[in-house]
Amino acid sequence: MTFTRLAAAAVMAAALAMPALAQDKKVIGVSIPAATHGWAGGMNFHAQEAINRLKTVYPQLEFVLATASDPAKQVNDIEDMVATRKINALVVLPFESEPLTSPVKAVADSGAWVTVVDRGLAIPGIEDLYVAGDNTGFGRVSGEYMVSAMPNGGKIVALRGIPTTIDNERVAGFEEAIKGSGIEIIDMEHGNWNRDDSFTVMQDFLSKHDKIDAVWASDDDMAIGVLAAIEQSGRKDIQFVLGGAGMKEMIAKVRDNDKMVPADVTYPPSMIATAIELTAVGMTSTAPVSGRFTIGSVLITPENAAEFYYPDSPF
């Protein structure tokens, strides 16, 4: 904890201490939401890791990192970066699409390179590079795993996240993948990507349904609440719980062959590192990096779990 905090401070301090050198160096601004929940915490960690690594690889590059706790602060951050640091490129994970669209467009219009991560802007075509997560694919990979794990079909319950487009796309992808497989979603409620909410929802599902074959928790935080509720009930009919995102505790369970957590599906917070890295390549070489880069959701099984386990990450 202290280490990453120190590292962050060091990055900021270094960035502030060398304005004179900025002339002959290229500056990449990175603007991301603050670590207000698990996934964002992981994303912050990977952003700092990537910046520390790239600073030694490319001494001709400088990085400015700003984390914002709300969209308005993020707009200010970006304006400050343009005004005081004269950034040559901006890597931005928009807090919300609408409010960030025109400030980012202004950066693009000023001639700087713009990389947008995860959430797209409201108007397409502003960014030079779009590094996107694949929510439909996340649902599809989860659904396909369910089908392969339950070849004879079965009754499952599903927990949804906070009602958003992200959640809708995931559920649509999942439903599409299990169509015609004999797997039936007998109940679905919002657990809001929250351990406590998913715990109570799962308790109630267990009261309501006498037989549940499996649970699609759709998120690792929710899977933790679901597992606690199942453990409390003492029920033996639930064969497994499928989470998602790639929290290190859940990946450790997959790696250690936990029977209740046989797999996980990634939606990696490290996609910010991909974006920073590609932007750095674009700034320093002639290799073309513009366009759209979609990070696929990957199924984690005991065989490949070790590759996805980052012991230092907070997520």
Next chain:
Amino acid sequence: MANIDATQRAKPMLDLKVLGPILALVVLVIVGASLNGNFLSAANITNVLSRSAFIGIIAVGMTFVIVAGGLDLSVGSMAAFIAGLMILVMNALLPALGPGWPLVMVGMLVAIAAGTLAGMVNGFLITTMRIEAFIVTLGTMGIYRSLVTWLADGGTLSLDFGMRSIIRPIYFDGVFGISWPIIVFALVAITGELVMRRAAFGRHAAAVGSNDQVARYSSVNVNRVRMLTYVFLGILVGVATIMYVPRLGSASSSTGVLWELEAIAAVIIGGTMLKGGFGRVWGTVIGVLILSLIDNILNLTDGVSPYLNGAIQGVIIVLAVILQRDKKAEG
């Protein structure tokens, strides 16, 4: 306004004022039982009562704060912060003390001490520094929420796995088939009701909330009473946290979000006046049960879009308060 007129108008309302929350609770139980056969099963009732305990324990303390004319918006963040602190301390002392009940006791002491201190900070700023309770607790709400995010480095604080199996029974086990959170909630509620009705402190709190000038002239130490309501609330937040941490063994920035509003809603549904001066702890308990039952019933039934859960809760909260509207509400 003529006195006779007022009493005549108040009288038919008086019954509903007392019975309103009870009626709403009974209706909810009947609706729940008719919608799903498992609603009245022992397991479901235990689930609902245990999960009500966090908000319930806090809401009993909140009743006193509101009766004395105050408000505390910081309790949800405070619970998250105390939970985080409790986990950090227990993890840090694990090598020294080893997994076992002594360490659990240390964790409990930390929670109570932190709660007391947090309540004293709120109380000090409100009474001695004379800042509006709304502003003070809005400020501390943000402070505790940020602190727990910072402690967890944006992620989740998890209790060491070895400790979890030792501390788990605090939430999941009990005596005579009644789980500990329910027992503690019941004890807190009964004590609260007795203090509100029988003890001088309860009457002083109501006097301060009703008219602090008159209370001061009646030689009630107004600042001391106000201070104590916040300190008691802080202690109860600590107690609620002691029940909360064993459940999932973790705390994050999403812990205890909106608990403050649920607790305040429960107090108001129960018939306590938001502007202070009058309150009843048993009403608060019923308010808490109404809120958890709505959630429970919505989860147990199909046919209502989950998007509408919040709307249904809102309608029932407003209805429960309309049922017990009195002449003061009319102005």
